[in-house]
Amino acid sequence: MGLLSGAMAKLRGGLTRTRDVFVGGLRTLLTGRIVDETLIDELEAKLLQGDVGVRTTARLVERVREGYKAGRLKRGEEVLEALREELKAMWPEADRSLRMASTGPTVILVTGVNGAGKTTSIAKLCHWLHADGRSVLVGACDTFRAGAVRQLEIWAERLGVEIVRGQEGGDPAAVAFDACAAAKARGVDVLILDTAGRLHTQDPLMRQLEKLHKVVAKQIPGGPHEVLLVLDATAGQNALRQAEEFSRAAKVTGIVLAKLDGTARGGIVIAIRESLGIPVKFVGVGERPEDLQPFDPAAFIDALFAEERG
Ligand SMILES: Nc1nc2c(ncn2[C@@H]2O[C@H](COP(=O)(O)OP(=O)(O)O)[C@@H](O)[C@H]2O)c(=O)[nH]1
Numbered sequence: 001m002g003l004l005s006g007a008m009a010k011l012r013g014g015l016t017r018t019r020d021v022f023v024g025g026l027r028t029l030l031t032g033r034i035v036d037e038t039l040i041d042e043l044e045a046k047l048l049q050g051d052v053g054v055r056t057t058a059r060l061v062e063r064v065r066e067g068y069k070a071g072r073l074k075r076g077e078e079v080l081e082a083l084r085e086e087l088k089a090m091w092p093e094a095d096r097s098l099r100m101a102s103t104g105p106t107v108i109l110v111t112g113v114n115g116a117g118k119t120t121s122i123a124k125l126c127h128w129l130h131a132d133g134r135s136v137l138v139g140a141c142d143t144f145r146a147g148a149v150r151q152l153e154i155w156a157e158r159l160g161v162e163i164v165r166g167q168e169g170g171d172p173a174a175v176a177f178d179a180c181a182a183a184k185a186r187g188v189d190v191l192i193l194d195t196a197g198r199l200h201t202q203d204p205l206m207r208q209l210e211k212l213h214k215v216v217a218k219q220i221p222g223g224p225h226e227v228l229l230v231l232d233a234t235a236g237q238n239a240l241r242q243a244e245e246f247s248r249a250a251k252v253t254g255i256v257l258a259k260l261d262g263t264a265r266g267g268i269v270i271a272i273r274e275s276l277g278i279p280v281k282f283v284g285v286g287e288r289p290e291d292l293q294p295f296d297p298a299a300f301i302d303a304l305f306a307e308e309r310g
């Protein structure tokens with residue numbers, strides 16, 4: 001692994017596809033070229049293909065054009081470096097850590113469409129919180145799908161985490177209620193609630209979320225402390241639309257971007273920054289419990305622009 005830390009190597013590995021397609025495409029376009037208006041137009045087209053979003057593309061192109069006119073950017077390689085710095089500057093210093101309760105259990109409500117990666121991300125969060133010395137309880141509020149409760153149960157067993165579950169097909173709010181009571185009684189540090197993710201266009205799901213929110217707030221003051229929306233990075237622009245829908249119904253406080261390893265659409269992180277006021281708090285780069293990382297924008301951009309293969 002050389003000089004790279006394990007986390008950085010894993011991030012680079014996870015971003016291989018995005019790096020090859022997105023930054024690889026930019027590098028191929030820019031390397032060895034002298035900057036002129038034609039090249040800037042070609043750059044614009046490439047950026048638009050890369051999922052970074054229309055506004056970010058416009059801004060990046062504007063900056064490059066300014067640099068070109070001022071005589072600062074002459075070679076394609078200089079443009080690539082300028083893009084990297086410009087992208088890094090999109091994220092101001094910010095606290096992206098999980099908001100924890102000052103006393104009593106911290107409650108994290110996890111939401112997102114079916115298949116986004118909620119349950120797997122919860123397993124990863126359990127692992128991450130354990131490593132941080134915190135005790136965790138999970139509540140299986142995804143009672144609608146056959147097997148969903150069982151899936152969480154299997155993870156809980158593997159990770160040595162306690163679980164509160166209800167009947168399959170039962171009322172998710174009742175499970176949330178029981179889980180909050182258990183979290184308080186057992187004095188756990190963090191309670192994570194898994195929820196159902198039927199299509200976001202279905203109104204009842206959004207009402208269900210509001211209900212869960214209310215039950216938690218009543219049981220545990222200040223809760224839920226985080227409402228994490230899990231998005232599937234492979235869904236590209238669809239993931240953005242889901243985020244808009246969910247944030248309208250629930251007070252989403254952070255995003256977990258899952259499956260960054262399975263996609264060439266990592267540019268979506270930039271589009272999320274551009275179009276939503278919601279911070280990405282974690283990224284998922286694989287299916288194992290240890291494949292979750294706190295999102296670090298500078299490291300993310302560096303991993304994207306890294307020249308060696310991950
Ligand atoms: N490669 C990869 N697969 C993931 C990741 N997160 C979840 N998955 C897979 O995506 C599928 C759906 O995940 P699941 O947690 O069941 O989604 P849920 O329906 O939202 O709870 C499963 O096969 C997971 O193993 C990730 O970060 N990387």
Ligand SMILES: [Mg+2]
Pocket residue numbers: 118119120142148151194
């Ligand atoms: Mg699930």
